[in-house]
Amino acid sequence: MDETLLDIGEVAERTGLAPSALRFYERKGLISSTARNGLRRAYRPEVLERLGLIMCARGAGFTVAEISSFLSAGPGDREVREKMAVKAGELNQRVAQLTRLRDALDHAATCDHEPLTDCPDFKRAVWNARPESTASSP
Amino acid sequence: MDETLLDIGEVAERTGLAPSALRFYERKGLISSTARNGLRRAYRPEVLERLGLIMCARGAGFTVAEISSFLSAGPGDREVREKMAVKAGELNQRVAQLTRLRDALDHAATCDHEPLTDCPDFKRAVWNARPESTASSP
């Protein structure tokens, strides 16, 4: 047996993911165990890298299905690359919105307004944080 | 009856939210119908503003429970204000991470690497997008 292959417990420990999550990802096609040591999954070390990518994408709000489609991007796969570009654009929108919302929240945290929701500055800040206001500001 | 009060259908239409969602929010304490016209909910116009805030926060990834606690912020409610400040900080982290991820995705969309996951530039970009790397950049 190849000593470099990793047990599921090993992978779980190194990534911080639960074994159940790893099996779940495997069911969903995000990762694959390349061999079996008896019944047990044996993962190649590269899976750690892949899982890093997956965790990152999940953390950024991508669904498992999206990640799956991105990960299976073929050679000249125009389709997926385009989707990626679209996603990148969406991320930009999102970043802008979150930034504005943070500003609103910053104000909220420090402003002493009786019912916070009545503070005009807060209102303005929230208004600015609407998704649409990302694009339109004439 | 006060003509300025809004029917649930009215509110749904103006906000773009489903009536079921409005009732759901009401159950969760995010909004309240201030009167009943017979059985029917009657909303004050201010609810529109409040819903704008709610939609915005939901869009930014806040849970309904979080929003609820923020909305019920009392006068000198240190607790909640502090939580807001914390949330604002988290948003900053998130913005940084999303920005980095967008960079990774931008590269992925244009780079012609056989298995995308092997592209060293992509790997680096993803590596940089790890949540922890937000703080550490030596």
Place this chain on the structure above:
DNA sequence: CTGCGACTTGAACCGCGGTTCAAGTCAAGG
């Protein structure tokens, strides 16, 4: 009075992203 249609309710259901559980299988060690 008799619809009609827009509302009301609670309860059931959905997709997502996993977790938990019971029951079974394996390899190694005493």
Place this chain on the structure above:
DNA sequence: CCTTGACTTGAACCGCGGTTCAAGTCGCAG
């Protein structure tokens, strides 16, 4: 040999954020 303990499976369950549905209740028009 038999135990131990980490794995295996499928199926059931969970919280979240709602949606859908059946059954009931209104106000208003004809």
